[in-house]
Amino acid sequence: MTLAIVAAFSEAMIESLAKLLGDCGTGSDISRVFGACGITDRSGESTKWKRLYYTFLELQQTDRSANRVLGFVEAFIAPARFVGRLDEFERDRAAVNGILVLSGVEYGRDGRFRPTTAAKTLDEAEERANTIRAKFKGRAIHGEVLKYCRKELLQDNYFHAVFEASKGLAQRIRDMSGQTLDGAALVDLVFSVERPILAFNSLRTETDRSEHKGFAQLLKGCFGAIRNPAAHLPRIMWHGEDDAADYLSLISLLHRKLDDCVRVPGAGS
Numbered sequence: 001m002t003l004a005i006v007a008a009f010s011e012a013m014i015e016s017l018a019k020l021l022g023d024c025g026t027g028s029d030i031s032r033v034f035g036a037c038g039i040t041d042r043s044g045e046s047t048k049w050k051r052l053y054y055t056f057l058e059l060q061q062t063d064r065s066a067n068r069v070l071g072f073v074e075a076f077i078a079p080a081r082f083v084g085r086l087d088e089f090e091r092d093r094a095a096v097n098g099i100l101v102l103s104g105v106e107y108g109r110d111g112r113f114r115p116t117t118a119a120k121t122l123d124e125a126e127e128r129a130n131t132i133r134a135k136f137k138g139r140a141i142h143g144e145v146l147k148y149c150r151k152e153l154l155q156d157n158y159f160h161a162v163f164e165a166s167k168g169l170a171q172r173i174r175d176m177s178g179q180t181l182d183g184a185a186l187v188d189l190v191f192s193v194e195r196p197i198l199a200f201n202s203l204r205t206e207t208d209r210s211e212h213k214g215f216a217q218l219l220k221g222c223f224g225a226i227r228n229p230a231a232h233l234p235r236i237m238w239h240g241e242d243d244a245a246d247y248l249s250l251i252s253l254l255h256r257k258l259d260d261c262v263r264v265p266g267a268g269s
């Protein structure tokens with residue numbers, strides 16, 4: 001980690017970081033990384049996050065900085081631990097950056113912390129959040145979209161903002177339908193014309209059925225274009241805010257259609 005001295009984090013930030021990391025590995029993982037980093041656990045705790053919390057506080061009190069805490073994070077959620085699990089790494093990385101939005105550092109895709117422009121106050125951090133809609137040229141972004149990708153948008157991480165928003169769309173369909181599938185298989189099951197679990201309309205006329213099938217196809221196309229692993233490769237083809245705005249507008253449209261969906265009585269049981 002090539003950082004200047006980083007000011008010690010607040011206890012609230014340390015607690016949030018400890019709880020996040022506690023969910024990212026086992027107690028044995030924590031002990032192993034403590035040893036690799038030359039950190040002694042004198043917390044006397046058995047709960048994972050509490051071990052991290054009290055150890056981090058002690059490190060900061062000793063060092064008067066957060067640098068060894070950040071060194072632990074780099075070792076604990078290093079990219080090498082997530083081979084074949086890019087989604088998990090990006091999820092955890094984004095969560096770390098969300099916690100540290102006020103700190104002036106960010107955790108990069110290369111597994112290293114680097115300086116970044118920090119929000120100076122909580123009010124400023126909230127102001128950044130409030131500029132998201134303006135950033136996308138006044139387009140109406142559905143609340144369910146921001147629920148899943150606000151942190152990525154605050155960091156101008158457009159590619160993963162769209163990726164997380166698409167995952168949130170699938171999760172909403174699962175929550176509404178009670179099903180556990182994903183992607184195209186989920187859409188085919190939930191929005192079947194013959195035996196739908198959720199319906200976009202009454203399905204009484206051919207026009208209704210065509211509309212229903214059309215939005216189901218849009219859902220499948222959205223998942224195929226955004227969540228297909230092959231789509232993760234050509235990031236150079238993205239055009240920042242413009243592409244993100246288009247994709248998030250599509251996902252917002254689909255959420256608005258889900259707002260009006262009804263569950264078919266007796267279906268999916």
